Amino acid sequence: MLNIFKLAFRNLLRYKRRTLLTSMLITLGVVAVLLFLAVSGSFKAMMIGQITDSMLGHIQVHKKGYLASVDSLPLNRNLTENQINKVKQVLEGNEAVESYSMRIKLGAMFSNFTETTNIRLNAVTPGAEMATAPLLTDRFLEGDKDGLIKPGEILIPELIAKGMKVKVGDSIVLVANNKDGSVNGQTFMVRGILEGISGPGGRDGMVHIDDAKSLLRIEGAEISEIAIRLKDIDDLQGVYASIKQELGSIKNKMDQPVFEVHTWEKISPFFNIAKMIDLMTLFIKIMLVAIVLVSIMNVMIMAVFERINEIGTIAAIGTSPGKIMGLFVMEGFLMGILGTTIGTVISLVSIYAMNVSQISFDFGRQSGLLLSPTINSGDVVSIVLIVIGIAVLASLQPAWKAARMDPITALRHV
Amino acid sequence: MSLIVAKELEKTYVAGEITVQAIRGVDFAIEPASLVSFIGPSGSGKSTLLNMIGCLDPPSRGTLHVAGQEITGLSRKEAARFRGEHIGFVFQDFNLIPVLTVFENVEYPLQMVQNWPKDKRRIRVMEMLEAVGMTDQAQKYPSQISGGQKQRVAVARALVTNAKLVLADEPTANLDRHTASKIIDLMKKMRDEFSTTFVFSTHDPRIVDNVEITFALEDGQLIRNEKAAGGGHA
Numbered sequence A: 001m002l003n004i005f006k007l008a009f010r011n012l013l014r015y016k017r018r019t020l021l022t023s024m025l026i027t028l029g030v031v032a033v034l035l036f037l038a039v040s041g042s043f044k045a046m047m048i049g050q051i052t053d054s055m056l057g058h059i060q061v062h063k064k065g066y067l068a069s070v071d072s073l074p075l076n077r078n079l080t081e082n083q084i085n086k087v088k089q090v091l092e093g094n095e096a097v098e099s100y101s102m103r104i105k106l107g108a109m110f111s112n113f114t115e116t117t118n119i120r121l122n123a124v125t126p127g128a129e130m131a132t133a134p135l136l137t138d139r140f141l142e143g144d145k146d147g148l149i150k151p152g153e154i155l156i157p158e159l160i161a162k163g164m165k166v167k168v169g170d171s172i173v174l175v176a177n178n179k180d181g182s183v184n185g186q187t188f189m190v191r192g193i194l195e196g197i198s199g200p201g202g203r204d205g206m207v208h209i210d211d212a213k214s215l216l217r218i219e220g221a222e223i224s225e226i227a228i229r230l231k232d233i234d235d236l237q238g239v240y241a242s243i244k245q246e247l248g249s250i251k252n253k254m255d256q257p258v259f260e261v262h263t264w265e266k267i268s269p270f271f272n273i274a275k276m277i278d279l280m281t282l283f284i285k286i287m288l289v290a291i292v293l294v295s296i297m298n299v300m301i302m303a304v305f306e307r308i309n310e311i312g313t314i315a316a317i318g319t320s321p322g323k324i325m326g327l328f329v330m331e332g333f334l335m336g337i338l339g340t341t342i343g344t345v346i347s348l349v350s351i352y353a354m355n356v357s358q359i360s361f362d363f364g365r366q367s368g369l370l371l372s373p374t375i376n377s378g379d380v381v382s383i384v385l386i387v388i389g390i391a392v393l394a395s396l397q398p399a400w401k402a403a404r405m406d407p408i409t410a411l412r413h414v
Numbered sequence B: 001m002s003l004i005v006a007k008e009l010e011k012t013y014v015a016g017e018i019t020v021q022a023i024r025g026v027d028f029a030i031e032p033a034s035l036v037s038f039i040g041p042s043g044s045g046k047s048t049l050l051n052m053i054g055c056l057d058p059p060s061r062g063t064l065h066v067a068g069q070e071i072t073g074l075s076r077k078e079a080a081r082f083r084g085e086h087i088g089f090v091f092q093d094f095n096l097i098p099v100l101t102v103f104e105n106v107e108y109p110l111q112m113v114q115n116w117p118k119d120k121r122r123i124r125v126m127e128m129l130e131a132v133g134m135t136d137q138a139q140k141y142p143s144q145i146s147g148g149q150k151q152r153v154a155v156a157r158a159l160v161t162n163a164k165l166v167l168a169d170e171p172t173a174n175l176d177r178h179t180a181s182k183i184i185d186l187m188k189k190m191r192d193e194f195s196t197t198f199v200f201s202t203h204d205p206r207i208v209d210n211v212e213i214t215f216a217l218e219d220g221q222l223i224r225n226e227k228a229a230g231g232g233h234a
Helices: A002-014 A016-056 A067-072 A081-092 A126-132 A158-163 A209-215 A233-248 A270-306 A308-317 A321-357 A377-403 A407-412 B046-053 B076-086 B102-113 B118-131 B147-159 B177-194 B205-210
Strands: A059-063 A097-111 A116-124 A140-143 A153-157 A171-177 A183-194 A205-208 A225-230 A259-263 A359-363 A366-371 B004-015 B018-030 B035-039 B061-066 B087-090 B165-169 B197-201 B213-218 B221-227
Touching (some): A002 A016, A002 B102, A016 A225, A016 A270, A016 A366, A016 A377, A059 A233, A081 A097, A081 A233, A097 A209, A116 A126, A116 A153, A126 A225, A153 A171, A158 A183, A183 A205, A183 A209, A205 A209, A225 A233, A270 A321, A270 A377, A308 A407, A308 B087, A308 B102, A321 B076, B004 B046, B018 B046, B018 B221, B035 B046, B035 B177, B046 B061, B046 B165, B046 B197, B076 B087, B102 B147, B147 B165, B147 B177, B177 B197, B177 B205
Parallel strands (some): A116 A205, A153 A183, B035 B197, B035 B213
Antiparallel strands (some): A097 A116, A140 A183, A171 A183, A359 A366, B004 B061, B213 B221
């Protein structure tokens, strides 16, 4: 094997420029794929982090049928005290759960005493909400972040603040219907203004859960949704399956499940963007495979054609067809190794440089998001193995042709 | 016992609807440690005959024994192994591997075909380079030596595996008169030193003058064989 390696290496050096150009083409492909993976992966992880950590949580539990009618924020599909306790029992028995937040979601009329508009609100318990959506306070454009919210205060989305010309410290009135249809109103002081983010609930206001209960005249415990934060998002599917199974086994009198459980993927439209990014990554990988396949195959076909006489000589001397094949496959393998090694080094250095230079970008209405590309070793190893594997695969046909060459015909070739 | 025995050897090529009978029922025997040449005009079948003896081209009919083995039915792989063990080749264009040094070219059959250990290889290659007078050129590449020197290296490569038979197809065709004479002398010396049989396919009268047996071919048939005084057997 070492002899074949040595001879293959010398043969590659014979056409230095061609070997270098082919390797550079592979390098270019590897760099493109690794950088795309790093940047898109970083973008995806950041956006998922933004969505889950500043609003949705990783998993949400609702009463069965709530999500289907979420646009009308139905109060008659809230979870009862007994149901809440069952969910709490499941969540507290699950070690992967870091925190959970109980929310009442409601719609109300928002009045600044001169104008009125509609507003969607989340009513939360501040401590639990901050533990479940730790980036929520980062959405404060104005106002005191400390403690998030107290009874009598409201956080309003920036669009309503601008539209209704409301500032921090102003008084406003919320008027809401409870589930029986009776109307109630309550005065609130604007505590802060929240930045809107894309996705469901991204432009909702926020009040204390006790205020929502009094506004809606709710007695006892009653909530619309439970947002759950996991210790590690990588465990999402496993934890989701386990919670879903446990809660799914709880049935009502009609033998139907009481709860519905969803991951953020089901709730947020950004999941489709994440899937698109994955699809684009796949296409980029396919392009890389094509680049490696075509360039290596082209070079190896040329190499065989140029060395027909030499192939005839080594075959006549007694070199077995297997060794002749091995020689050409080794040349493709070495070119793959060379291109991949250089490409991987350039990619890792570029990723490091991008992190050092702190590149920022805008996404939707969010600006100044910091690009911090990272790539895991699994992705690097898989790309390296794909490229080397394809390089070997691309060499097989020319190598097989060389091994099957008739020595007499080859020796006659000029 | 003869090194090569051919009986009723035939070779037919079919190209589309055209059938060419390159060798037509040839019988001959070649003894060990002899110098033999096949002569004849172009297309007479001498290269075809050499290719068959060298296990590069199977006969269409007849039997052919080389080094005591019937070689007509060998598979591709078996033929390669047989060539690697028993036969050396010297080509008109030298056919050295350009990316290997003189030393490595001679070492190639031991390394890539016979898998000799490194220490033994080194000793054997140096012996052969010394025998052909190329020790001082061992680290040069083929592009750095002359045609005559290349052919010396080719002879060393053919003999390095202790081959009992060397097939040389027009070995002096690309050499000047003086160099050609030296190569012929070298082959005679190698025959004497290693008891190797050299079989030539040639037009060169200098080779014919130096071999012990000459087979003349015409239209694929053996028309005569001539034995030089004190030569080998046919």
